[in-house]
Amino acid sequence: MEEERSSRRRTGGIRMRDVAERAGVSTMTVSRALSEPAKVSQEMRERVIRAVEEVGYLPNLLARSLSSSRSTTVGLIVPSIDNSIYTQTLKGLSVVLRSRGFQLMIAESGYDPSEEEDLVAAFLTQRVSGLVLHNIEHTDRARALIRQAGVPVVENGNLPPEPLDMAVSYSNREAAKAMTLHLGRLGYRKIAFASLFAHNNDRSRDRIEGYRAALTELGQTPDPRLIVETSRGLASGAEAVVRVVQAVPEVDAFFCAGDVLAVGALFECQKRGWVVPRRIAIASFDDVDLLRHVSPAVTTLRLPRYGIGERTAQMLLGRILDDAEYLRGSVVDLKFEIIQRESA
Amino acid sequence: MEEERSSRRRTGGIRMRDVAERAGVSTMTVSRALSEPAKVSQEMRERVIRAVEEVGYLPNLLARSLSSSRSTTVGLIVPSIDNSIYTQTLKGLSVVLRSRGFQLMIAESGYDPSEEEDLVAAFLTQRVSGLVLHNIEHTDRARALIRQAGVPVVENGNLPPEPLDMAVSYSNREAAKAMTLHLGRLGYRKIAFASLFAHNNDRSRDRIEGYRAALTELGQTPDPRLIVETSRGLASGAEAVVRVVQAVPEVDAFFCAGDVLAVGALFECQKRGWVVPRRIAIASFDDVDLLRHVSPAVTTLRLPRYGIGERTAQMLLGRILDDAEYLRGSVVDLKFEIIQRESA
DNA sequence: TTGTATGCGTTATCAA
């Protein structure tokens, strides 16, 4: 009879109320038995669990989140989703978040700050309880939205001078600088640098800066002809070699700070019959499996990709669940490591 | 005054009600102006939009979804998140879903059917309006949950004989068979097959089956010593060659139906000084960029990875938004293509 | 330890 008063037709599935009726208890008891089992007697707990199974109840997290104003989703925005460099970080994030019952929402900004802004708004609209951004550059409105919403955020791809909130990364600048210095110490004098396009890419820009800083420290003046910007991929690495060699034939080292560029460069050198590293050294920026298996194996930087995801999730959860281990402004530098192999 | 009656402290941000007050209209008018602008007069629409901007309102999708019992999230479950073969599909999904305002939630099952079941439950708990599964094997409970919830589902990694609902894929069996036949027609007689572990992996199993079927069609009896199962990665490909060659020295072709295995195999052959394809042919299963750039370039299968994601999203949206283009039981075979290169 | 009343922020429904 009461039911008839409703002006809306129910479309959903089984509700907590159905479980409550089945178990002969109130919905609050069901709610507690499921969310805070300790606050319910042994007997009730069992009765509720049985009823849940009998009626095939799946809690409605939308309702739970709305009512408690706490959600269990986290949003991740990466520049490009079809980029294997994110997969390890994604895995670290996913493993840790899932262990606490959180779900990951993912989107790509296409290296476009205004698209990132839209995605931030979209995620806030979804009421995510945390955000992970692979950028450190954001539009003013994106910053304002995040500040106003008050959600914890972790920036990932680089160490931000002015963090939005928290950050976990290595320093692109320091990494590029370290490898360049390493090459310098090995005796290479004409060190070329192949970078990914730096437009709307703070990581690329910082790497170029690090390279320049190293040269300066080595007492050299950076030669613009030794710096090329290109896209991702093997073909780009090869093409970068072609361009540099044309301009500066005496180049003796090639540092590729981008995805798989180094392998493309290596193949190109081999095609020319150049012995690596005798004629020209090659170094890379990220320890993808391939670099260890080509011949000669490529000297590179090991970046803490998985750890970044893992730590990011931990920091986010700490703030969301108020374990209060991490504070606003925490910036964690997970460092990098030079892996010396045969190519340099 | 009315406000004081509340026993709950508001924690959230700006609500539709705030916009309504600002604009001097009811919340319903705001709701309509935002969700169904056509149902509102020109003037109202503008007034509402202005108020939205003035107060900095972001709709609450949790509330919207709860109230309308329609969500704008889709759940994706892949066996392993750190696997580059999914990135293209993920991109296709993401692009199409985002164009309609849908968000993607992603999780990994670790090739464990029971974990997949848990994730299905978790996503249903989140009230996703669609599911994408990369498996075609599911637990009974997972199937029951999905059926009961009535959400549209697309299966992706393979063509399911008994689809849960819809499916978009190519046929792993046919693809492996086609390449094996291709090698047979090229004159290779002792064709080895390196597969990823087939346990809980229907794709791998179907590929092995396809390989066997092709041999039978070629009038050969499959030799178990020519089949190896291994894990992903370059090292595994090399090791697979070692194992097979030890057992069957006269092997003359190596078909690698797994991620990057073929390149590992190629490197191992070259290490042994074997000329490819003169001494031994090599073929692969998926057209990753690398295969085209190694020397000799590797003959492989082109799989419609991006298209699978794109089409999957379209089918899902069709059902969710009731454009009713795709029906239950739709199984779309996006086919594959043999890319003939130098290695075979 | 359990239950009652109420609200979370939105939309469905019906009336004006």
Place this chain on the structure above:
DNA sequence: TTGATAACGCATACAA
């Protein structure tokens, strides 16, 4: 075209 009201399914606050 607009508004009032009652849900959506759950958790908070408080009473018993």
